Amino acid sequence: MSDLLEARNVSRAFGGLHVTRDVNFKLAAGDRVALIGPNGAGKTTLVNLITGDIAPSEGQFFMEGDEITGLSIPERVRRGLVRTFQTTRLFANLTVADNVALAIMQRKRISRRLFSSATELPEVRAEWSEILGNLGLDAHAYRKVVELAYGQQRLIELAIGLALHPKVLLLDEPAAGVPHDEAPRILAAINRLPADIAVLMIEHDMDLVFKFARRVLVLAAGRLIFEGSPDEVTANQDVRRAYLGSYADARRTA
Numbered sequence: 001m002s003d004l005l006e007a008r009n010v011s012r013a014f015g016g017l018h019v020t021r022d023v024n025f026k027l028a029a030g031d032r033v034a035l036i037g038p039n040g041a042g043k044t045t046l047v048n049l050i051t052g053d054i055a056p057s058e059g060q061f062f063m064e065g066d067e068i069t070g071l072s073i074p075e076r077v078r079r080g081l082v083r084t085f086q087t088t089r090l091f092a093n094l095t096v097a098d099n100v101a102l103a104i105m106q107r108k109r110i111s112r113r114l115f116s117s118a119t120e121l122p123e124v125r126a127e128w129s130e131i132l133g134n135l136g137l138d139a140h141a142y143r144k145v146v147e148l149a150y151g152q153q154r155l156i157e158l159a160i161g162l163a164l165h166p167k168v169l170l171l172d173e174p175a176a177g178v179p180h181d182e183a184p185r186i187l188a189a190i191n192r193l194p195a196d197i198a199v200l201m202i203e204h205d206m207d208l209v210f211k212f213a214r215r216v217l218v219l220a221a222g223r224l225i226f227e228g229s230p231d232e233v234t235a236n237q238d239v240r241r242a243y244l245g246s247y248a249d250a251r252r253t254a
């Protein structure tokens with residue numbers, strides 16, 4: 001199967017600070033990959049490079065074989081390279097349905113001037129109601145985002161990502177800040193994402209990483225130092241030294 005996304009020799013420096021160093025990886029359809037690494041390893045910078053928020057100093061990105069290094073963020077989204085929205089970018093005083101409808105309209109290029117009626121356009125409504133149903137948010141469709149619990153707001157980020165029809169979905173700490181008892185719903189929603197999309201998740205919560213990922217990329221000081229299955233990553237001495245030590249020991253002795 002051909003690769004959906006490829007990073008080839010990607011580096012990024014800020015002044016003299018080399019934050020991303022010669023990174024290479026590939027994502028294929030159906031991949032469930034976690035990107036982990038200690039604080040300051042360069043995870044967010046790498047995601048910003050993938051999305052086009054920042055440009056690499058060196059190297060290239062490819063989507064389905066086409067070079068996308070010079071493309072804008074919206075052009076990448078149109079090709080199916082989607083990052084979940086942050087809750088801070090949701091329209092808090094609009095309904096959940098309106099927030100998802102806006103993303104559907106963006107994808108279908110329906111003018112926002114039609115917005116007042118667009119949420120209820122049959123083809124738009126059918127789509128958001130299916131997405132919200134799959135995420136267990138259908139009962140909240142007509143509630144304002146601001147009225148929902150934080151965990152539910154984070155599910156709306158996923159809903160908007162899905163409304164953009166991703167081939168590659170980038171999740172930036174999807175459970176961060178979510179109360180412990182709401183976190184399983186996030187994991188359940190992530191586990192129900194369409195099987196054929198590639199998902200790359202940055203996450204600090206190792207329990208979530210090990211429940212979600214079939215492959216783990218480990219970043220340290222801007223370099224990918226290891227790639228393997230969750231068990232291989234836990235067993236690897238370099239990774240343990242760089243990052244996992246206490247967690248791996250805790251797992252072993254548990």
Ligand SMILES: Nc1ncnc2c1ncn2[C@@H]1O[C@H](COP(=O)(O)OP(=O)(O)OP(=O)(O)O)[C@@H](O)[C@H]1O
Nearest residue numbers: 014015017019037038039040041042043044045046
């Ligand atoms: N625009 C920038 N200008 C200068 N330095 C930057 C910039 N963006 C990031 N850095 C530096 O790059 C390094 C990596 O930051 P980044 O946020 O990518 O790491 P991270 O692995 O996501 O960290 P965390 O897990 O703490 O979120 C840090 O030392 C940070 O200060």
